[in-house]
Amino acid sequence: MAVSKARAANPPRSAAVRKTSGAAVPADAGPLQIGELSERLGYLLKRAQLKIFEDFIRCVEPLQLTPAQFSVLLLLDKNPGRNQTEIATTLGILRPNFVAMLDGLESRELCIRIRSTNDRRSHILQLTDKGRAVLARAKKLVAIKHEARLSELLGEDNREALLAMLDKIAREF
Amino acid sequence: MAVSKARAANPPRSAAVRKTSGAAVPADAGPLQIGELSERLGYLLKRAQLKIFEDFIRCVEPLQLTPAQFSVLLLLDKNPGRNQTEIATTLGILRPNFVAMLDGLESRELCIRIRSTNDRRSHILQLTDKGRAVLARAKKLVAIKHEARLSELLGEDNREALLAMLDKIAREF
DNA sequence: TATTGTTATACTCTATAACTATA
DNA sequence: TATAGTTATAGAGTATAACAATA
Numbered sequence: 001m002a003v004s005k006a007r008a009a010n011p012p013r014s015a016a017v018r019k020t021s022g023a024a025v026p027a028d029a030g031p032l033q034i035g036e037l038s039e040r041l042g043y044l045l046k047r048a049q050l051k052i053f054e055d056f057i058r059c060v061e062p063l064q065l066t067p068a069q070f071s072v073l074l075l076l077d078k079n080p081g082r083n084q085t086e087i088a089t090t091l092g093i094l095r096p097n098f099v100a101m102l103d104g105l106e107s108r109e110l111c112i113r114i115r116s117t118n119d120r121r122s123h124i125l126q127l128t129d130k131g132r133a134v135l136a137r138a139k140k141l142v143a144i145k146h147e148a149r150l151s152e153l154l155g156e157d158n159r160e161a162l163l164a165m166l167d168k169i170a171r172e173f
Numbered sequence: 174m175a176v177s178k179a180r181a182a183n184p185p186r187s188a189a190v191r192k193t194s195g196a197a198v199p200a201d202a203g204p205l206q207i208g209e210l211s212e213r214l215g216y217l218l219k220r221a222q223l224k225i226f227e228d229f230i231r232c233v234e235p236l237q238l239t240p241a242q243f244s245v246l247l248l249l250d251k252n253p254g255r256n257q258t259e260i261a262t263t264l265g266i267l268r269p270n271f272v273a274m275l276d277g278l279e280s281r282e283l284c285i286r287i288r289s290t291n292d293r294r295s296h297i298l299q300l301t302d303k304g305r306a307v308l309a310r311a312k313k314l315v316a317i318k319h320e321a322r323l324s325e326l327l328g329e330d331n332r333e334a335l336l337a338m339l340d341k342i343a344r345e346f
Numbered sequence: 347t348a349t350t351g352t353t354a355t356a357c358t359c360t361a362t363a364a365c366t367a368t369a
Numbered sequence: 370t371a372t373a374g375t376t377a378t379a380g381a382g383t384a385t386a387a388c389a390a391t392a
Contacts, residue, residue: 023253023254023297024254024256024289024290024291024292024295024297025252025253025254025255029254031263032248032251032252032255032259032260032263033251033252034248034251034263035247035248035250035251036247036251036312037244037247037248038336038340039336040244040247040315041225041320041323041332041335041336041339042222042225042226042229042240043240043244044336044339044340044343045218045221045222045225045339046222046226046240047265047339047343048218048339048340048342048343048346049215049218049219049222050265051342051343051346052214052215052218052342052346053215053219055346056215067215067216067219068359071210071213071216074208074209074210074213075205075207075208075210077208078205078206078207078208078209079198079205079206080196080198081196081197081198081202082198082205083197083373083374084373084374085372085373085374086205087205090204090205090207092220092223093360094360094361094362095373095374095375096360096361096362096363096374096375096376096377097359097360097361098374099374099375099376113374116197117197118197119197119368119369119372119373120367120368120369120373121366121367121368121369121372121373121374122197122368122372122373122374123373123374124196124197139209142213147214149346150214150342150346153341153342153345153346154338154341154342158334158338159214161331161334161338162214162335162338162339163211163212163214163217165327165331165334165335166214166217166218166220166221167211167217167221168326168327169221169224169225169323169326169327170217170220170221170224172326173221173224173225173228173322173323173326241382256350256351257350257351258349258350258351266383267383267384267385268350268351268352269351269352269353269354269383269384269385269386270382270383270384271351272351272352272353286351292349292350292391292392293350293390293391293392294349294350294351294390294391294392295349295350295351295391296350296351
C-alpha cells in the first residue's frame with residue numbers, strides 16, 4: 001500500500017481534516033452494517049483463514065510449529081529424496097524465502113540438508129527421526145483438537161464439501 | 174519467523190550441509206505427492222484466498238483498488254457518520270494501520286475525514302461523489318467478471334453454500 | 347483518567363536481483 | 370550458458386507503545 005509514499009505525498013494529518021461539521025452517528029448506534037461484505041468470497045476467505053491459522057497454532061502449541069512449517073514436514077515425509085527448489089515451489093514458497101525457513105527447521109534438528117551426489121549443487125532434504133516424531137505428534141494434535149472442532153461446527157459432510165470446493169478454486173480458478 | 178535470529182544462530186550455510194551422500198530422486202520423477210495437504214483446511218484456505226485476491230485485483234485493475242480498499246469503500250457507503258476506529262475495527266484493521274490506508278483513499282479523493290462536532294477527537298468518514306462512483310464501477314466489475322467466474326466454476330448453489338460455511342467459520346470458530 | 351487519531355517502530359511475509367558453486 | 374542455493378534488500382501486512390488533543 002506504499003505507506004511511505006502516501007506519507008510523503010500528504011500534508012500533516014491534522015491540517016488535512018475538513019473543518020465541516022460532521023453528521024456523526026449517535027454513540028449508541030451499535031454494530032456496523034457489513035452489508036455486501038458478507039457475500040464477498042475474498043473477504044470471507046481471509047477472515048476464515050485467519051481464524052483457522054490461529055486455532056491451528058493453538059492446537060499444536062506444545063510443538064511450536066507454524067502452519068507453513070507443518071506443511072514442509074508433511075511434504076518431506078511424503079517425498080524423500082527431493083531438493084529445496086522442489087519442496088519450496090510445491091508449497092508456493094520462493095526459493096530465497098525457503099532458506100531461512102529451512103535454517104529454523106534444521107537448527108531444531110527436524111530435518112537435514114544433504115548435498116546430492118548426482119548434482120552437487122542441490123540439497124536433498126530429509127526428515128530426522130526427531131522430525132518424524134514431531135510430525136506424528138503434530139498430526140495427532142491437529143486431528144483430535146483442530147479438525148475435530150471443525151467437523152463439529154460444520155458437520156463431516158459439509159467439511160468435506162468445503163475442502164473439495166477450496167481445492168477446486170486453488171487449482172482451477 | 175525471526176529470520177535475523179536464525180541467521181545469527183546458524184553457521185554459514187554451505188558449511189552446515191552434511192557430507193553424506195544423498196539418495197536423490199531421479200530427475201524425471203515428476204510432480205510431488207502433496208498427500209494430506211490436500212485435506213488440510215488451513216492450507217487450502219490460504220491457497221484459495223491467494224487465487225481469489227489475485228483475480229479480484231485483475232478484475233478491478235482499471236480502478237486500482239485492493240480488496241482491502243474495496244472493503245473500506247463498501248463499509249463507508251453502508252455506514253455514514255462513523256469514525257475511523259469503528260470502520261477499522263469492523264474490518265479487523267488496527268487503528269494505527271488504518272491511518273496510511275485512509276491517507277491513500279483521501280489523497281485520491283475517494284473519501285474525506287470530517288472532524289466530528291460531537292466529539293472533536295474523532296474523524297467522521299464520508300465517501301465523496303468520486304468515491305461513490307468508483308465504488309459503483311468496482312461493484313459492477315466484481316459482479317460481471319469476478320463473481321460470475323466463480324459461479325461458473327462451482328455452480329451458484331455451491332457458491333452460496335461455500336460463502337455460508339466460510340461465514341460460519343469466521344464468526345463461530 | 348480514558349479515548350481518538352497519530353507517530354514510530356518492529357516483525358513477518360513476500361518478491362526480485364545478483365552472487366557462488368556447480369553443471 | 371544455465372541451474373541450485375544463497376544473500377541482500379525492499380515492500381506489504383500486522384502488531385505494540387506512546388504522544389497530543391480532547392473528553
